[in-house]
Amino acid sequence: MPATTLADLFTWGSEGWSKALLLGLAVTLACASIGYALGIVFGFCVALAKLGRSAILRALASVYTTLLRGVPPLLVIFLLFFGTNGALMWIARGFGYTGYIEVDAFTVGVLAVCLVTAAYSSEVFRSAYEAVPKGQFEAFAALGLRPVPGLWTVVLPQMLRLAFPGLGNVWIMAIKETTLLSVISLAELMRVVGLAGRTTGQPFVFYGVAALLYFLLVGASSRLLRTLEARMRWA
């Protein structure tokens, strides 16, 4: 084991690991936030399909959420990792392109976070919609608003406020899910920490640092969410 002190391990520069750790953290945050943002939008669409009138869309949406919520996220990641190249090449062949297409780990990671987030957030949106009191629907109809502007101006704001805590939980889940992306060699925090542990022979120190960083990230997120939630209540 190299006789280095803790301070040497975390210097800023080529022989220390601080820079690499921060880069890993940045990749983690980027992957989680892009995947989460896309996932919420997609999840909202899935929720619309669930609440809509079309039976086919309703069935598709419910199959989607049951599948994505019932299967380990790691399995979804493996499906995307091994499956997207083939699927894209199959589609491209339909357009007459026969070359090789490769999707990088970051895209797969964002896609994985997006799909899982969409499944969970669609349930959050759906139950928030159902929790809006029936009187509100009757009220906008009585005021002469058509369904679309009524839902948009009366129901949606109340629904978003009800969905907020659930969406916060999904965000924390998205952060935790990014750790799984280290298995498809995306250079996020877990991957960097594993590499650092193997190189320096001090895996406990580095995994400990990762645990601390995730702890702070989740702690800061939930504190921020609680503050926003309290502010919304009085708005």
Place this chain on the structure above:
Amino acid sequence: MDLESALHVFTELASALWMTLALAAATLPLGFVMAGLATWARRSRHALVRRPADFYVLAFRSTPLLVQIFILYYGLSQFSWLRDSYAWFVLRDPFACAVIAMSLCTGAYTAEVMRGGLAAVPSGVVEAARALGFSPMKTFFLVTAPIAVRRALPTYGNEAVVTLKATSLACTITVMELTGVAKDLMGQSFAVIEIFCMVASIYLAINMILMIGFKRFELFLTPQYERTERKMSL
């Protein structure tokens, strides 16, 4: 996929299924015990007992499970005194490490479920029992616990499903359970979608059995006069 490779996939998945079930079967009771201890400690009068238990629940709920597994399996190997001790017989075994880490994690979440169940017990019932001269011990086991268990059971069922899904992380430390075997099979063949569908349906089937089991148990625990149409439907 031809018949031969389908048979190969089936035999591989069948043995992996047992590993997944073994992980879940070892983790759930251990996690339940951890949660019970943590809940007992968190309700203690002494801050010295309460604080560490609170910290345990907070720490394990706010760090990803993968980090916990890696600290236990890869991280602890850094210490040579630990490698020389008897504990190493357990800690060098990936299956044992996975079970310990997952039990600690699910224990923290389950402790939160138990707290919710206990908080849902009406205080009047407890006071009534005390007024009738029940000892605190008797009050807890005959009055508080039965109500709390019934209240917490649906949430605990969800936690059991989460634990089942969490067993997939064991494949990152070389325990070959369903997801790990699926990964190898997907890497070998081009039948990625087919293998995913098979493994996914296995997971969904186990989930469904767990959910129905918990629903049945909940119904069994609900006294006759509290049973409603909705609960009877399953």
